[in-house]
Amino acid sequence: MPLLFLPEPYAFDLSTERFRAFGPDLANLWHEGGLHRVVGGREVRSDPAPGGVVVEPFDAEIEAEVRTLLGAPFDLNGFYTWARGADPIVRRLVSKLEGLRPPLAPDPFESLVASITAQQVSLFAAFAIRNRLIERFGKRAEHAWSFPTRARLARAKEDELLSLGFSRRKAEYVVGLARSDLDLEALAALPDEEVKERLTAVRGLGAWTADWFLARHLARPRAWPAGDLGLRKAVASFYGDVDVRAVSERFDPFQNVVAHYLLVGARVLG
């Protein structure tokens, strides 16, 4: 039985909203009510099911990555317990968005390149450009595509990325990151601040990109992308004119999950 158990409550459609909100993501593709992604070289489809998610085709090799994709590392029960004593806004977000388990980016290189494409431009533009990158340098499975590998983009020419709509700068960032000697897998063993230092030492990766890497790839509980425009607007809409960096202290140690609840809340609630 290819059933992946996730702690209750779990709201599949709400949790995967991000993969539909800004147009299709060819590497995390919403198709006929299910989420398609290439895992371990093969396309897998995830569908909601009682007690968790049905994953097909399933084998033990892919389980860890699919669990990561679906946000299993987040301690949602701990968050909900904490939220009972939190402010009314958090309590309302939790009651309206119950079961929202933020998805994660299973691959560090893909996560960073996705962030580079989203720097400064609208997410609609970012997804369009990223999808062209995927079609040019990735591989198609059945429906979804595998994201271009670091090795493939290390061999890419900057001009090839320009023709996909990258700015000259961003083309340099992507190819430079791919060719850099930074060990992306090793970052998982480091504390938050050290991860940020190593990432921001790479040209094209700033504080915003590093914060989202901590939040969406490493699932660090205290990650809080204070510079993110979407988060700033969400905080303003729920809390008014407050200091975005300072307000995060009241969410400790659940800043990451709160950031996601604020962002999704700003999109699906009033």
Add this chain to the structure above:
DNA sequence: ACCCAGGCATTGG
């Protein structure tokens, strides 16, 4: 034809 959008490096004070 504008203007803004989930940044960043670079340049100059």
Add this chain to the structure above:
DNA sequence: CCAATGCATGGG
């Protein structure tokens, strides 16, 4: 340390 500037695309 902080302010100003250019960047390329998609949507309004």
